[in-house]
Amino acid sequence: MNYTADIAIVGGGASGLVAAITAKRLNPNLSVYIFEALDRVGKKLITTGNGRCNITNLKLDLNRFHGQDVAFCQHALSRFGYEEIKNFFYSIGVDFIAEGDKVFPSSLQASSVVDALRFECERIGVNTVLNCKIEDIAFGKEYVLHSCNDTVYAKKLILATGLLSGGDKIGSFGNIFRFLKSSGFKTVKVSPSIVQLKTETDFVRQLKGIKVDAKATLFCGNKAVCEYTDEVLFCDYGLSGPAILQISRQSGRDDKEYFVSLDLYPETNIEELILKIKDRAKLLSIRTLEDFFVGSLNKRLGQVVLKYCGYKLSDSVMALNDDDLAKIANTLKNFKFKVLSNTGFLNSQVSAGGIATLEFSNTTLMSKRYKGLFVVGELLDIDGDCGGFNLSWAFASGMLAAESVVKQL
Numbered sequence: 001m002n003y004t005a006d007i008a009i010v011g012g013g014a015s016g017l018v019a020a021i022t023a024k025r026l027n028p029n030l031s032v033y034i035f036e037a038l039d040r041v042g043k044k045l046i047t048t049g050n051g052r053c054n055i056t057n058l059k060l061d062l063n064r065f066h067g068q069d070v071a072f073c074q075h076a077l078s079r080f081g082y083e084e085i086k087n088f089f090y091s092i093g094v095d096f097i098a099e100g101d102k103v104f105p106s107s108l109q110a111s112s113v114v115d116a117l118r119f120e121c122e123r124i125g126v127n128t129v130l131n132c133k134i135e136d137i138a139f140g141k142e143y144v145l146h147s148c149n150d151t152v153y154a155k156k157l158i159l160a161t162g163l164l165s166g167g168d169k170i171g172s173f174g175n176i177f178r179f180l181k182s183s184g185f186k187t188v189k190v191s192p193s194i195v196q197l198k199t200e201t202d203f204v205r206q207l208k209g210i211k212v213d214a215k216a217t218l219f220c221g222n223k224a225v226c227e228y229t230d231e232v233l234f235c236d237y238g239l240s241g242p243a244i245l246q247i248s249r250q251s252g253r254d255d256k257e258y259f260v261s262l263d264l265y266p267e268t269n270i271e272e273l274i275l276k277i278k279d280r281a282k283l284l285s286i287r288t289l290e291d292f293f294v295g296s297l298n299k300r301l302g303q304v305v306l307k308y309c310g311y312k313l314s315d316s317v318m319a320l321n322d323d324d325l326a327k328i329a330n331t332l333k334n335f336k337f338k339v340l341s342n343t344g345f346l347n348s349q350v351s352a353g354g355i356a357t358l359e360f361s362n363t364t365l366m367s368k369r370y371k372g373l374f375v376v377g378e379l380l381d382i383d384g385d386c387g388g389f390n391l392s393w394a395f396a397s398g399m400l401a402a403e404s405v406v407k408q409l
């Protein structure tokens with residue numbers, strides 16, 4: 001089939017759907033098309049927030065976003081911040097509910113967000129072409145796009161194809177990223193973020209399935225890179241859970257040596273913890289080490305910490321001297337694992353890196369080389385922390401590009 005569009009949007013995900021609705025609302029006379037590779041729009045959106053869709057965050061601070069030039073996203077996020085995102089979704093029937101700073105649709109159903117976006121596209125006359133995977137683009141006065149069956153002639157083009165996280169089934173093909181790179185666009189290394197970490201497994205494997213609240217700190221050598229306090233899940237391959245996902249980003253960016261340190265008593269400082277452990281040793285001196293932490297820590301976790309310190313579980317608590325007790329307290333504050341790698345793009349929630357932002361205007365998101373070409377969402381070298389930041393960037397950038405493109409037409 002041949003299609004002729006005023007605005008062609010490649011990718012019917014978070015940013016593409018919002019861009020299409022925004023553009024069509026601003027000028028209903030324009031022909032706005034979404035070309036989506038999969039058989040439905042919003043397949044990734046449906047999986048977000050464990051099916052609940054952490055749609056945005058009350059505090060969209062710049063320090064929750066990342067990229068080589070993170071200030072690039074400031075304009076989009078101040079022009080289309082929390083209030084504008086909330087109003088947009090309210091206008092299509094999606095109410096918000098907050099859990100702490102994280103915001104969800106009050107239905108707690110990601111599918112309802114996709115439905116509402118789809119209904120609005122239908123209502124206002126956004127054309128959606130499914131099963132149309134764009135493979136190449138001819139840049140010129142107008143844009144000519146090809147899928148294996150279709151040709152699209154477009155006055156303006158918004159690329160909203162995302163990157164590599166989550167795999168092909170939810171549309172993370174990465175082919176448009178590769179196409180732009182081979183066409184000479186500058187890129188920034190792409191790596192998985194918000195992802196589980198593979199670590200040395202001697203001790204974590206023994207703790208498989210245990211969840212604890214801890215402060216997780218990512219170290220590069222002796223330097224703390226970032227930290228986050230939340231749940232940590234021990235797995236046979238390494239570490240997972242919200243605290244680990246939140247600190248995972250940097251470990252995939254270079255070949256340096258990274259460690260995760262877990263503070264199992266984040267509310268207690270080391271001096272207090274030493275006193276607490278000494279007191280416990282006095283009280284429970286007749287126990288063996290196997291049961292030393294029973295009633296204070298998860299039993300298996302307590303045992304593995306003691307083994308990590310080099311003690312035998314059959315030894316008596318009474319045999320521990322002050323140095324031993326200080327060593328145990330220090331390990332509880334710094335239970336450390338070498339990071340080997342991460343569980344890859346397929347298991348990650350977002351891809352760090354992308355098309356370099358220096359190729360685009362931060363106030364319009366238009367390419368500096370090709371007038372009328374816009375890139376939005378994850379495909380650009382901007383990513384956010386876990387907590388609704390990535391969808392917020394997708395929505396804000398989609399709205400900004402739509403507003404800019406309509407002004408041009």
Ligand SMILES: Cc1cc2nc3c(=O)[nH]c(=O)nc-3n(C[C@H](O)[C@H](O)[C@H](O)COP(=O)(O)OP(=O)(O)OC[C@H]3O[C@@H](n4cnc5c(N)ncnc54)[C@H](O)[C@@H]3O)c2cc1C
Pocket residue numbers: 010011012013014015016035036037038041042043044045047048049050053054055056132133134135160161162163165166170171172173174175176348349350376377378379387388389390391392394
């Ligand atoms: C499991 C999981 C959970 C997540 N949970 C959250 C969360 O709760 N909160 C949050 O803020 N973020 C979350 N994210 C991240 C968030 O979903 C993404 O950052 C966001 O969807 C990116 O939006 P986008 O529009 O750039 O790309 P996408 O939403 O990925 O959309 C891209 C679309 O383009 C289509 N496409 C790709 N290539 C082509 C092509 N060549 N031709 C035509 N179409 C194409 C794809 O099929 C897809 O529909 C999660 C991600 C995952 C994987």
